Each structure stands twice: as C-alpha cells, then as structure tokens.
Amino acid sequence: xxxxxxxxxxxxxxxxxxxxxxxxxxxxxxxxxxxxxxxxxxxxxxxxxxxxxxxxxxxxxxxxxxxxxxxxxxxxxxxxxxxxxxxxxxxxxxxxxxxxxxxxxxxxxxxxxxxxxxxxxxxxxxxxxxxxxxxxxxxxxxxxxxxxxxxxxxxxxxxxxxxxxxx
Numbered sequence: 001x002x003x004x005x006x007x008x009x010x011x012x013x014x015x016x017x018x019x020x021x022x023x024x025x026x027x028x029x030x031x032x033x034x035x036x037x038x039x040x041x042x043x044x045x046x047x048x049x050x051x052x053x054x055x056x057x058x059x060x061x062x063x064x065x066x067x068x069x070x071x072x073x074x075x076x077x078x079x080x081x082x083x084x085x086x087x088x089x090x091x092x093x094x095x096x097x098x099x100x101x102x103x104x105x106x107x108x109x110x111x112x113x114x115x116x117x118x119x120x121x122x123x124x125x126x127x128x129x130x131x132x133x134x135x136x137x138x139x140x141x142x143x144x145x146x147x148x149x150x151x152x153x154x155x156x157x158x159x160x161x162x163x164x165x166x167x
Contacts (some may be wrong), residue, residue, distance in 0.1 A: 001065050001066060001069075001094070001095050002013070002025075002027075002055075002065075002069040002070070002095065002098065002167065003061060003065060003069075003070055003072070003090050003093060003095045003097045003098070004018075004021065004027070004069060004070070004071045004097070004099075004100060004167065005071075005072045005075070005077060005086050005097050005098070005100070006018045006071060006072065006073045006074075006075075006102065006103055006140060007075075007076065007078075007099050007100065007101040007146065008075035008076060008077075008101050008102035008103060009076055009078065009103075009109070009135055009136055009139065010076070010109070010113065010114045010124075010127050010131065010132050010135060011104065011105060011108075011109035011110075011113045011116075011127065011129075011131055011132055012102040012103055012109060012151055013102045013103045013112075013149075013152075013156075013159070014073055014074070014102045015029075015031060015073055015074065015122075016037045016151070016156065017100065017102060017133050017149070017151065017156070017159055017160065017163060018031075018071045018073040020156065020160045021071060021100075021160060021163050021164065021167075022069075022071055024164060025069050025167070026069070027068055027069035027070060027071050028064055028068055028069070028071065029071045029073050030052055030057040030060055030061060030069050030071065030072055031073045031074045031123075032050060032053045032057065032071060032073065032074030032075050033074045033122065033123040033124040034070075035053040035054075035056055035057055035074075036049050036050065036052075036053040036123075036124075037123050037132065038050065039053055039056060042051055043125075045124070045126045048093075050075070054072075054075055054082075054085070055143030057072055058072075058085075058089035060097065061089070061093065062089070062092065062093050064086070065093050065095065071080075072086070072087070072097075073160075074124075075149055076099070076135060076139070077099070077101075077142060078135060078138070078139035078140060079139075079140055080140050083142065083144060086099075087144075098147075098166070098167055099142075099144060099145070099146035099147070100146065100147050100149065100163050100166065101142060101146045101147065101148045101149070102148075102149055102151050103148060103149070103150050103151070103152075104150060104151045104152030104153075105150075105152045105153075106132075106133075108151075108152035109129070109132055110129045110132075110151075113127050113128060113132060114129065114131050147162065147163065147166040149162060149163065154164065
C-alpha cells in the first residue's frame with residue numbers, strides 16, 4: 001500500500017512525472033484538475049472547489065490503495081492545511097505518504113505554462129505565468145520529509161529513476 005503526493009507549483013512537472021511513475025509501478029494517478037472538471041459543471045478555480053476535489057481524491061485513494069499505489073497529483077501542497085489534510089487522510093488509510101516535490105526555474109515554468117495554454121494541453125485553463133508567480137509568492141514552506149527534484153535541470157528519465165529509488 002503506497003500513497004504518493006506530488007507537490008510543487010504549477011508548471012513544475014508534477015503531472016508529467018506522476019504519469020511516468022504510475023506507468024512504472026502500476027499506480028493510479030488522481031489529478032485534482034481532472035476531478036474538479038468532472039465534479040463541477042462550472043469551474044471557478046476556487047479554494048472550495050479545489051478542496052472538494054481533493055477530498056474526493058482522498059476518498060477514492062482510500063478505496064483503491066489496497067489494490068494499487070495511488071498518486072495524488074495537481075495540488076501544490078504550498079499551504080500548511082493542505083499538508084495537514086494529506087497526512088490526516090493518509091493516517092486514515094493506514095499509510096505514511098511519500099512526497100515528491102517538483103521544482104523548476106521560473107523561465108522553464110513560463111515556457112511550459114505558455115505552451116500548455118497555447119495548445120490546450122492542460123485541463124486547468126487558469127494556469128498562467130502570472131498565476132504561478134502569485135501562488136509562488138503566497139506559498140508556505142514545505143517542511144515535511146520529501147524528495148525534491150528539479151525538473152528543469154534534470155532529464156525526465158533521471159527524475160523518474162530518482163523517484164523510484166525514493167519510493
């Protein structure tokens with residue numbers, strides 16, 4: 001039984017890495033942006049919708065975790081309450097969450113976010129570089145044990161191998 005949480009600001013590579021890890025370990029990825037779009041006919045990108053989507057993800061993770069590893073994706077874990085909620089949900093599942101934090105230089109994130117918006121590659125249509133800078137400015141330090149990977153400086157395959165070794 002394994003619960004993996006992908007932490008990091010928008011555009012830092014959480015979803016890309018989560019998908020590759022899931023392929024390698026036979027895990028299920030639960031993505032907040034996909035869940036929010038399914039749960040709400042009108043997406044507001046509000047804290048309330050985000051929290052409701054993540055609560056659903058934790059419930060679904062609890063249902064699946066005995067059958068396969070579960071990866072929680074799409075939440076930044078940049079607020080203390082988000083980390084607290086993760087640990088509370090994990091405790092209810094009887095597991096210790098493994099946290100993988102993705103970071104990347106601002107210029108890399110800017111290119112990724114602009115590409116995603118131009119191509120419509122991401123379900124969250126509010127992911128702009130300005131939003132990223134706002135989230136970064138308001139972020140609280142992540143103080144729990146974790147693996148931190150710089151997806152802007154480290155090739156994806158190497159990030160995957162580091163993540164698998166950590167897990």
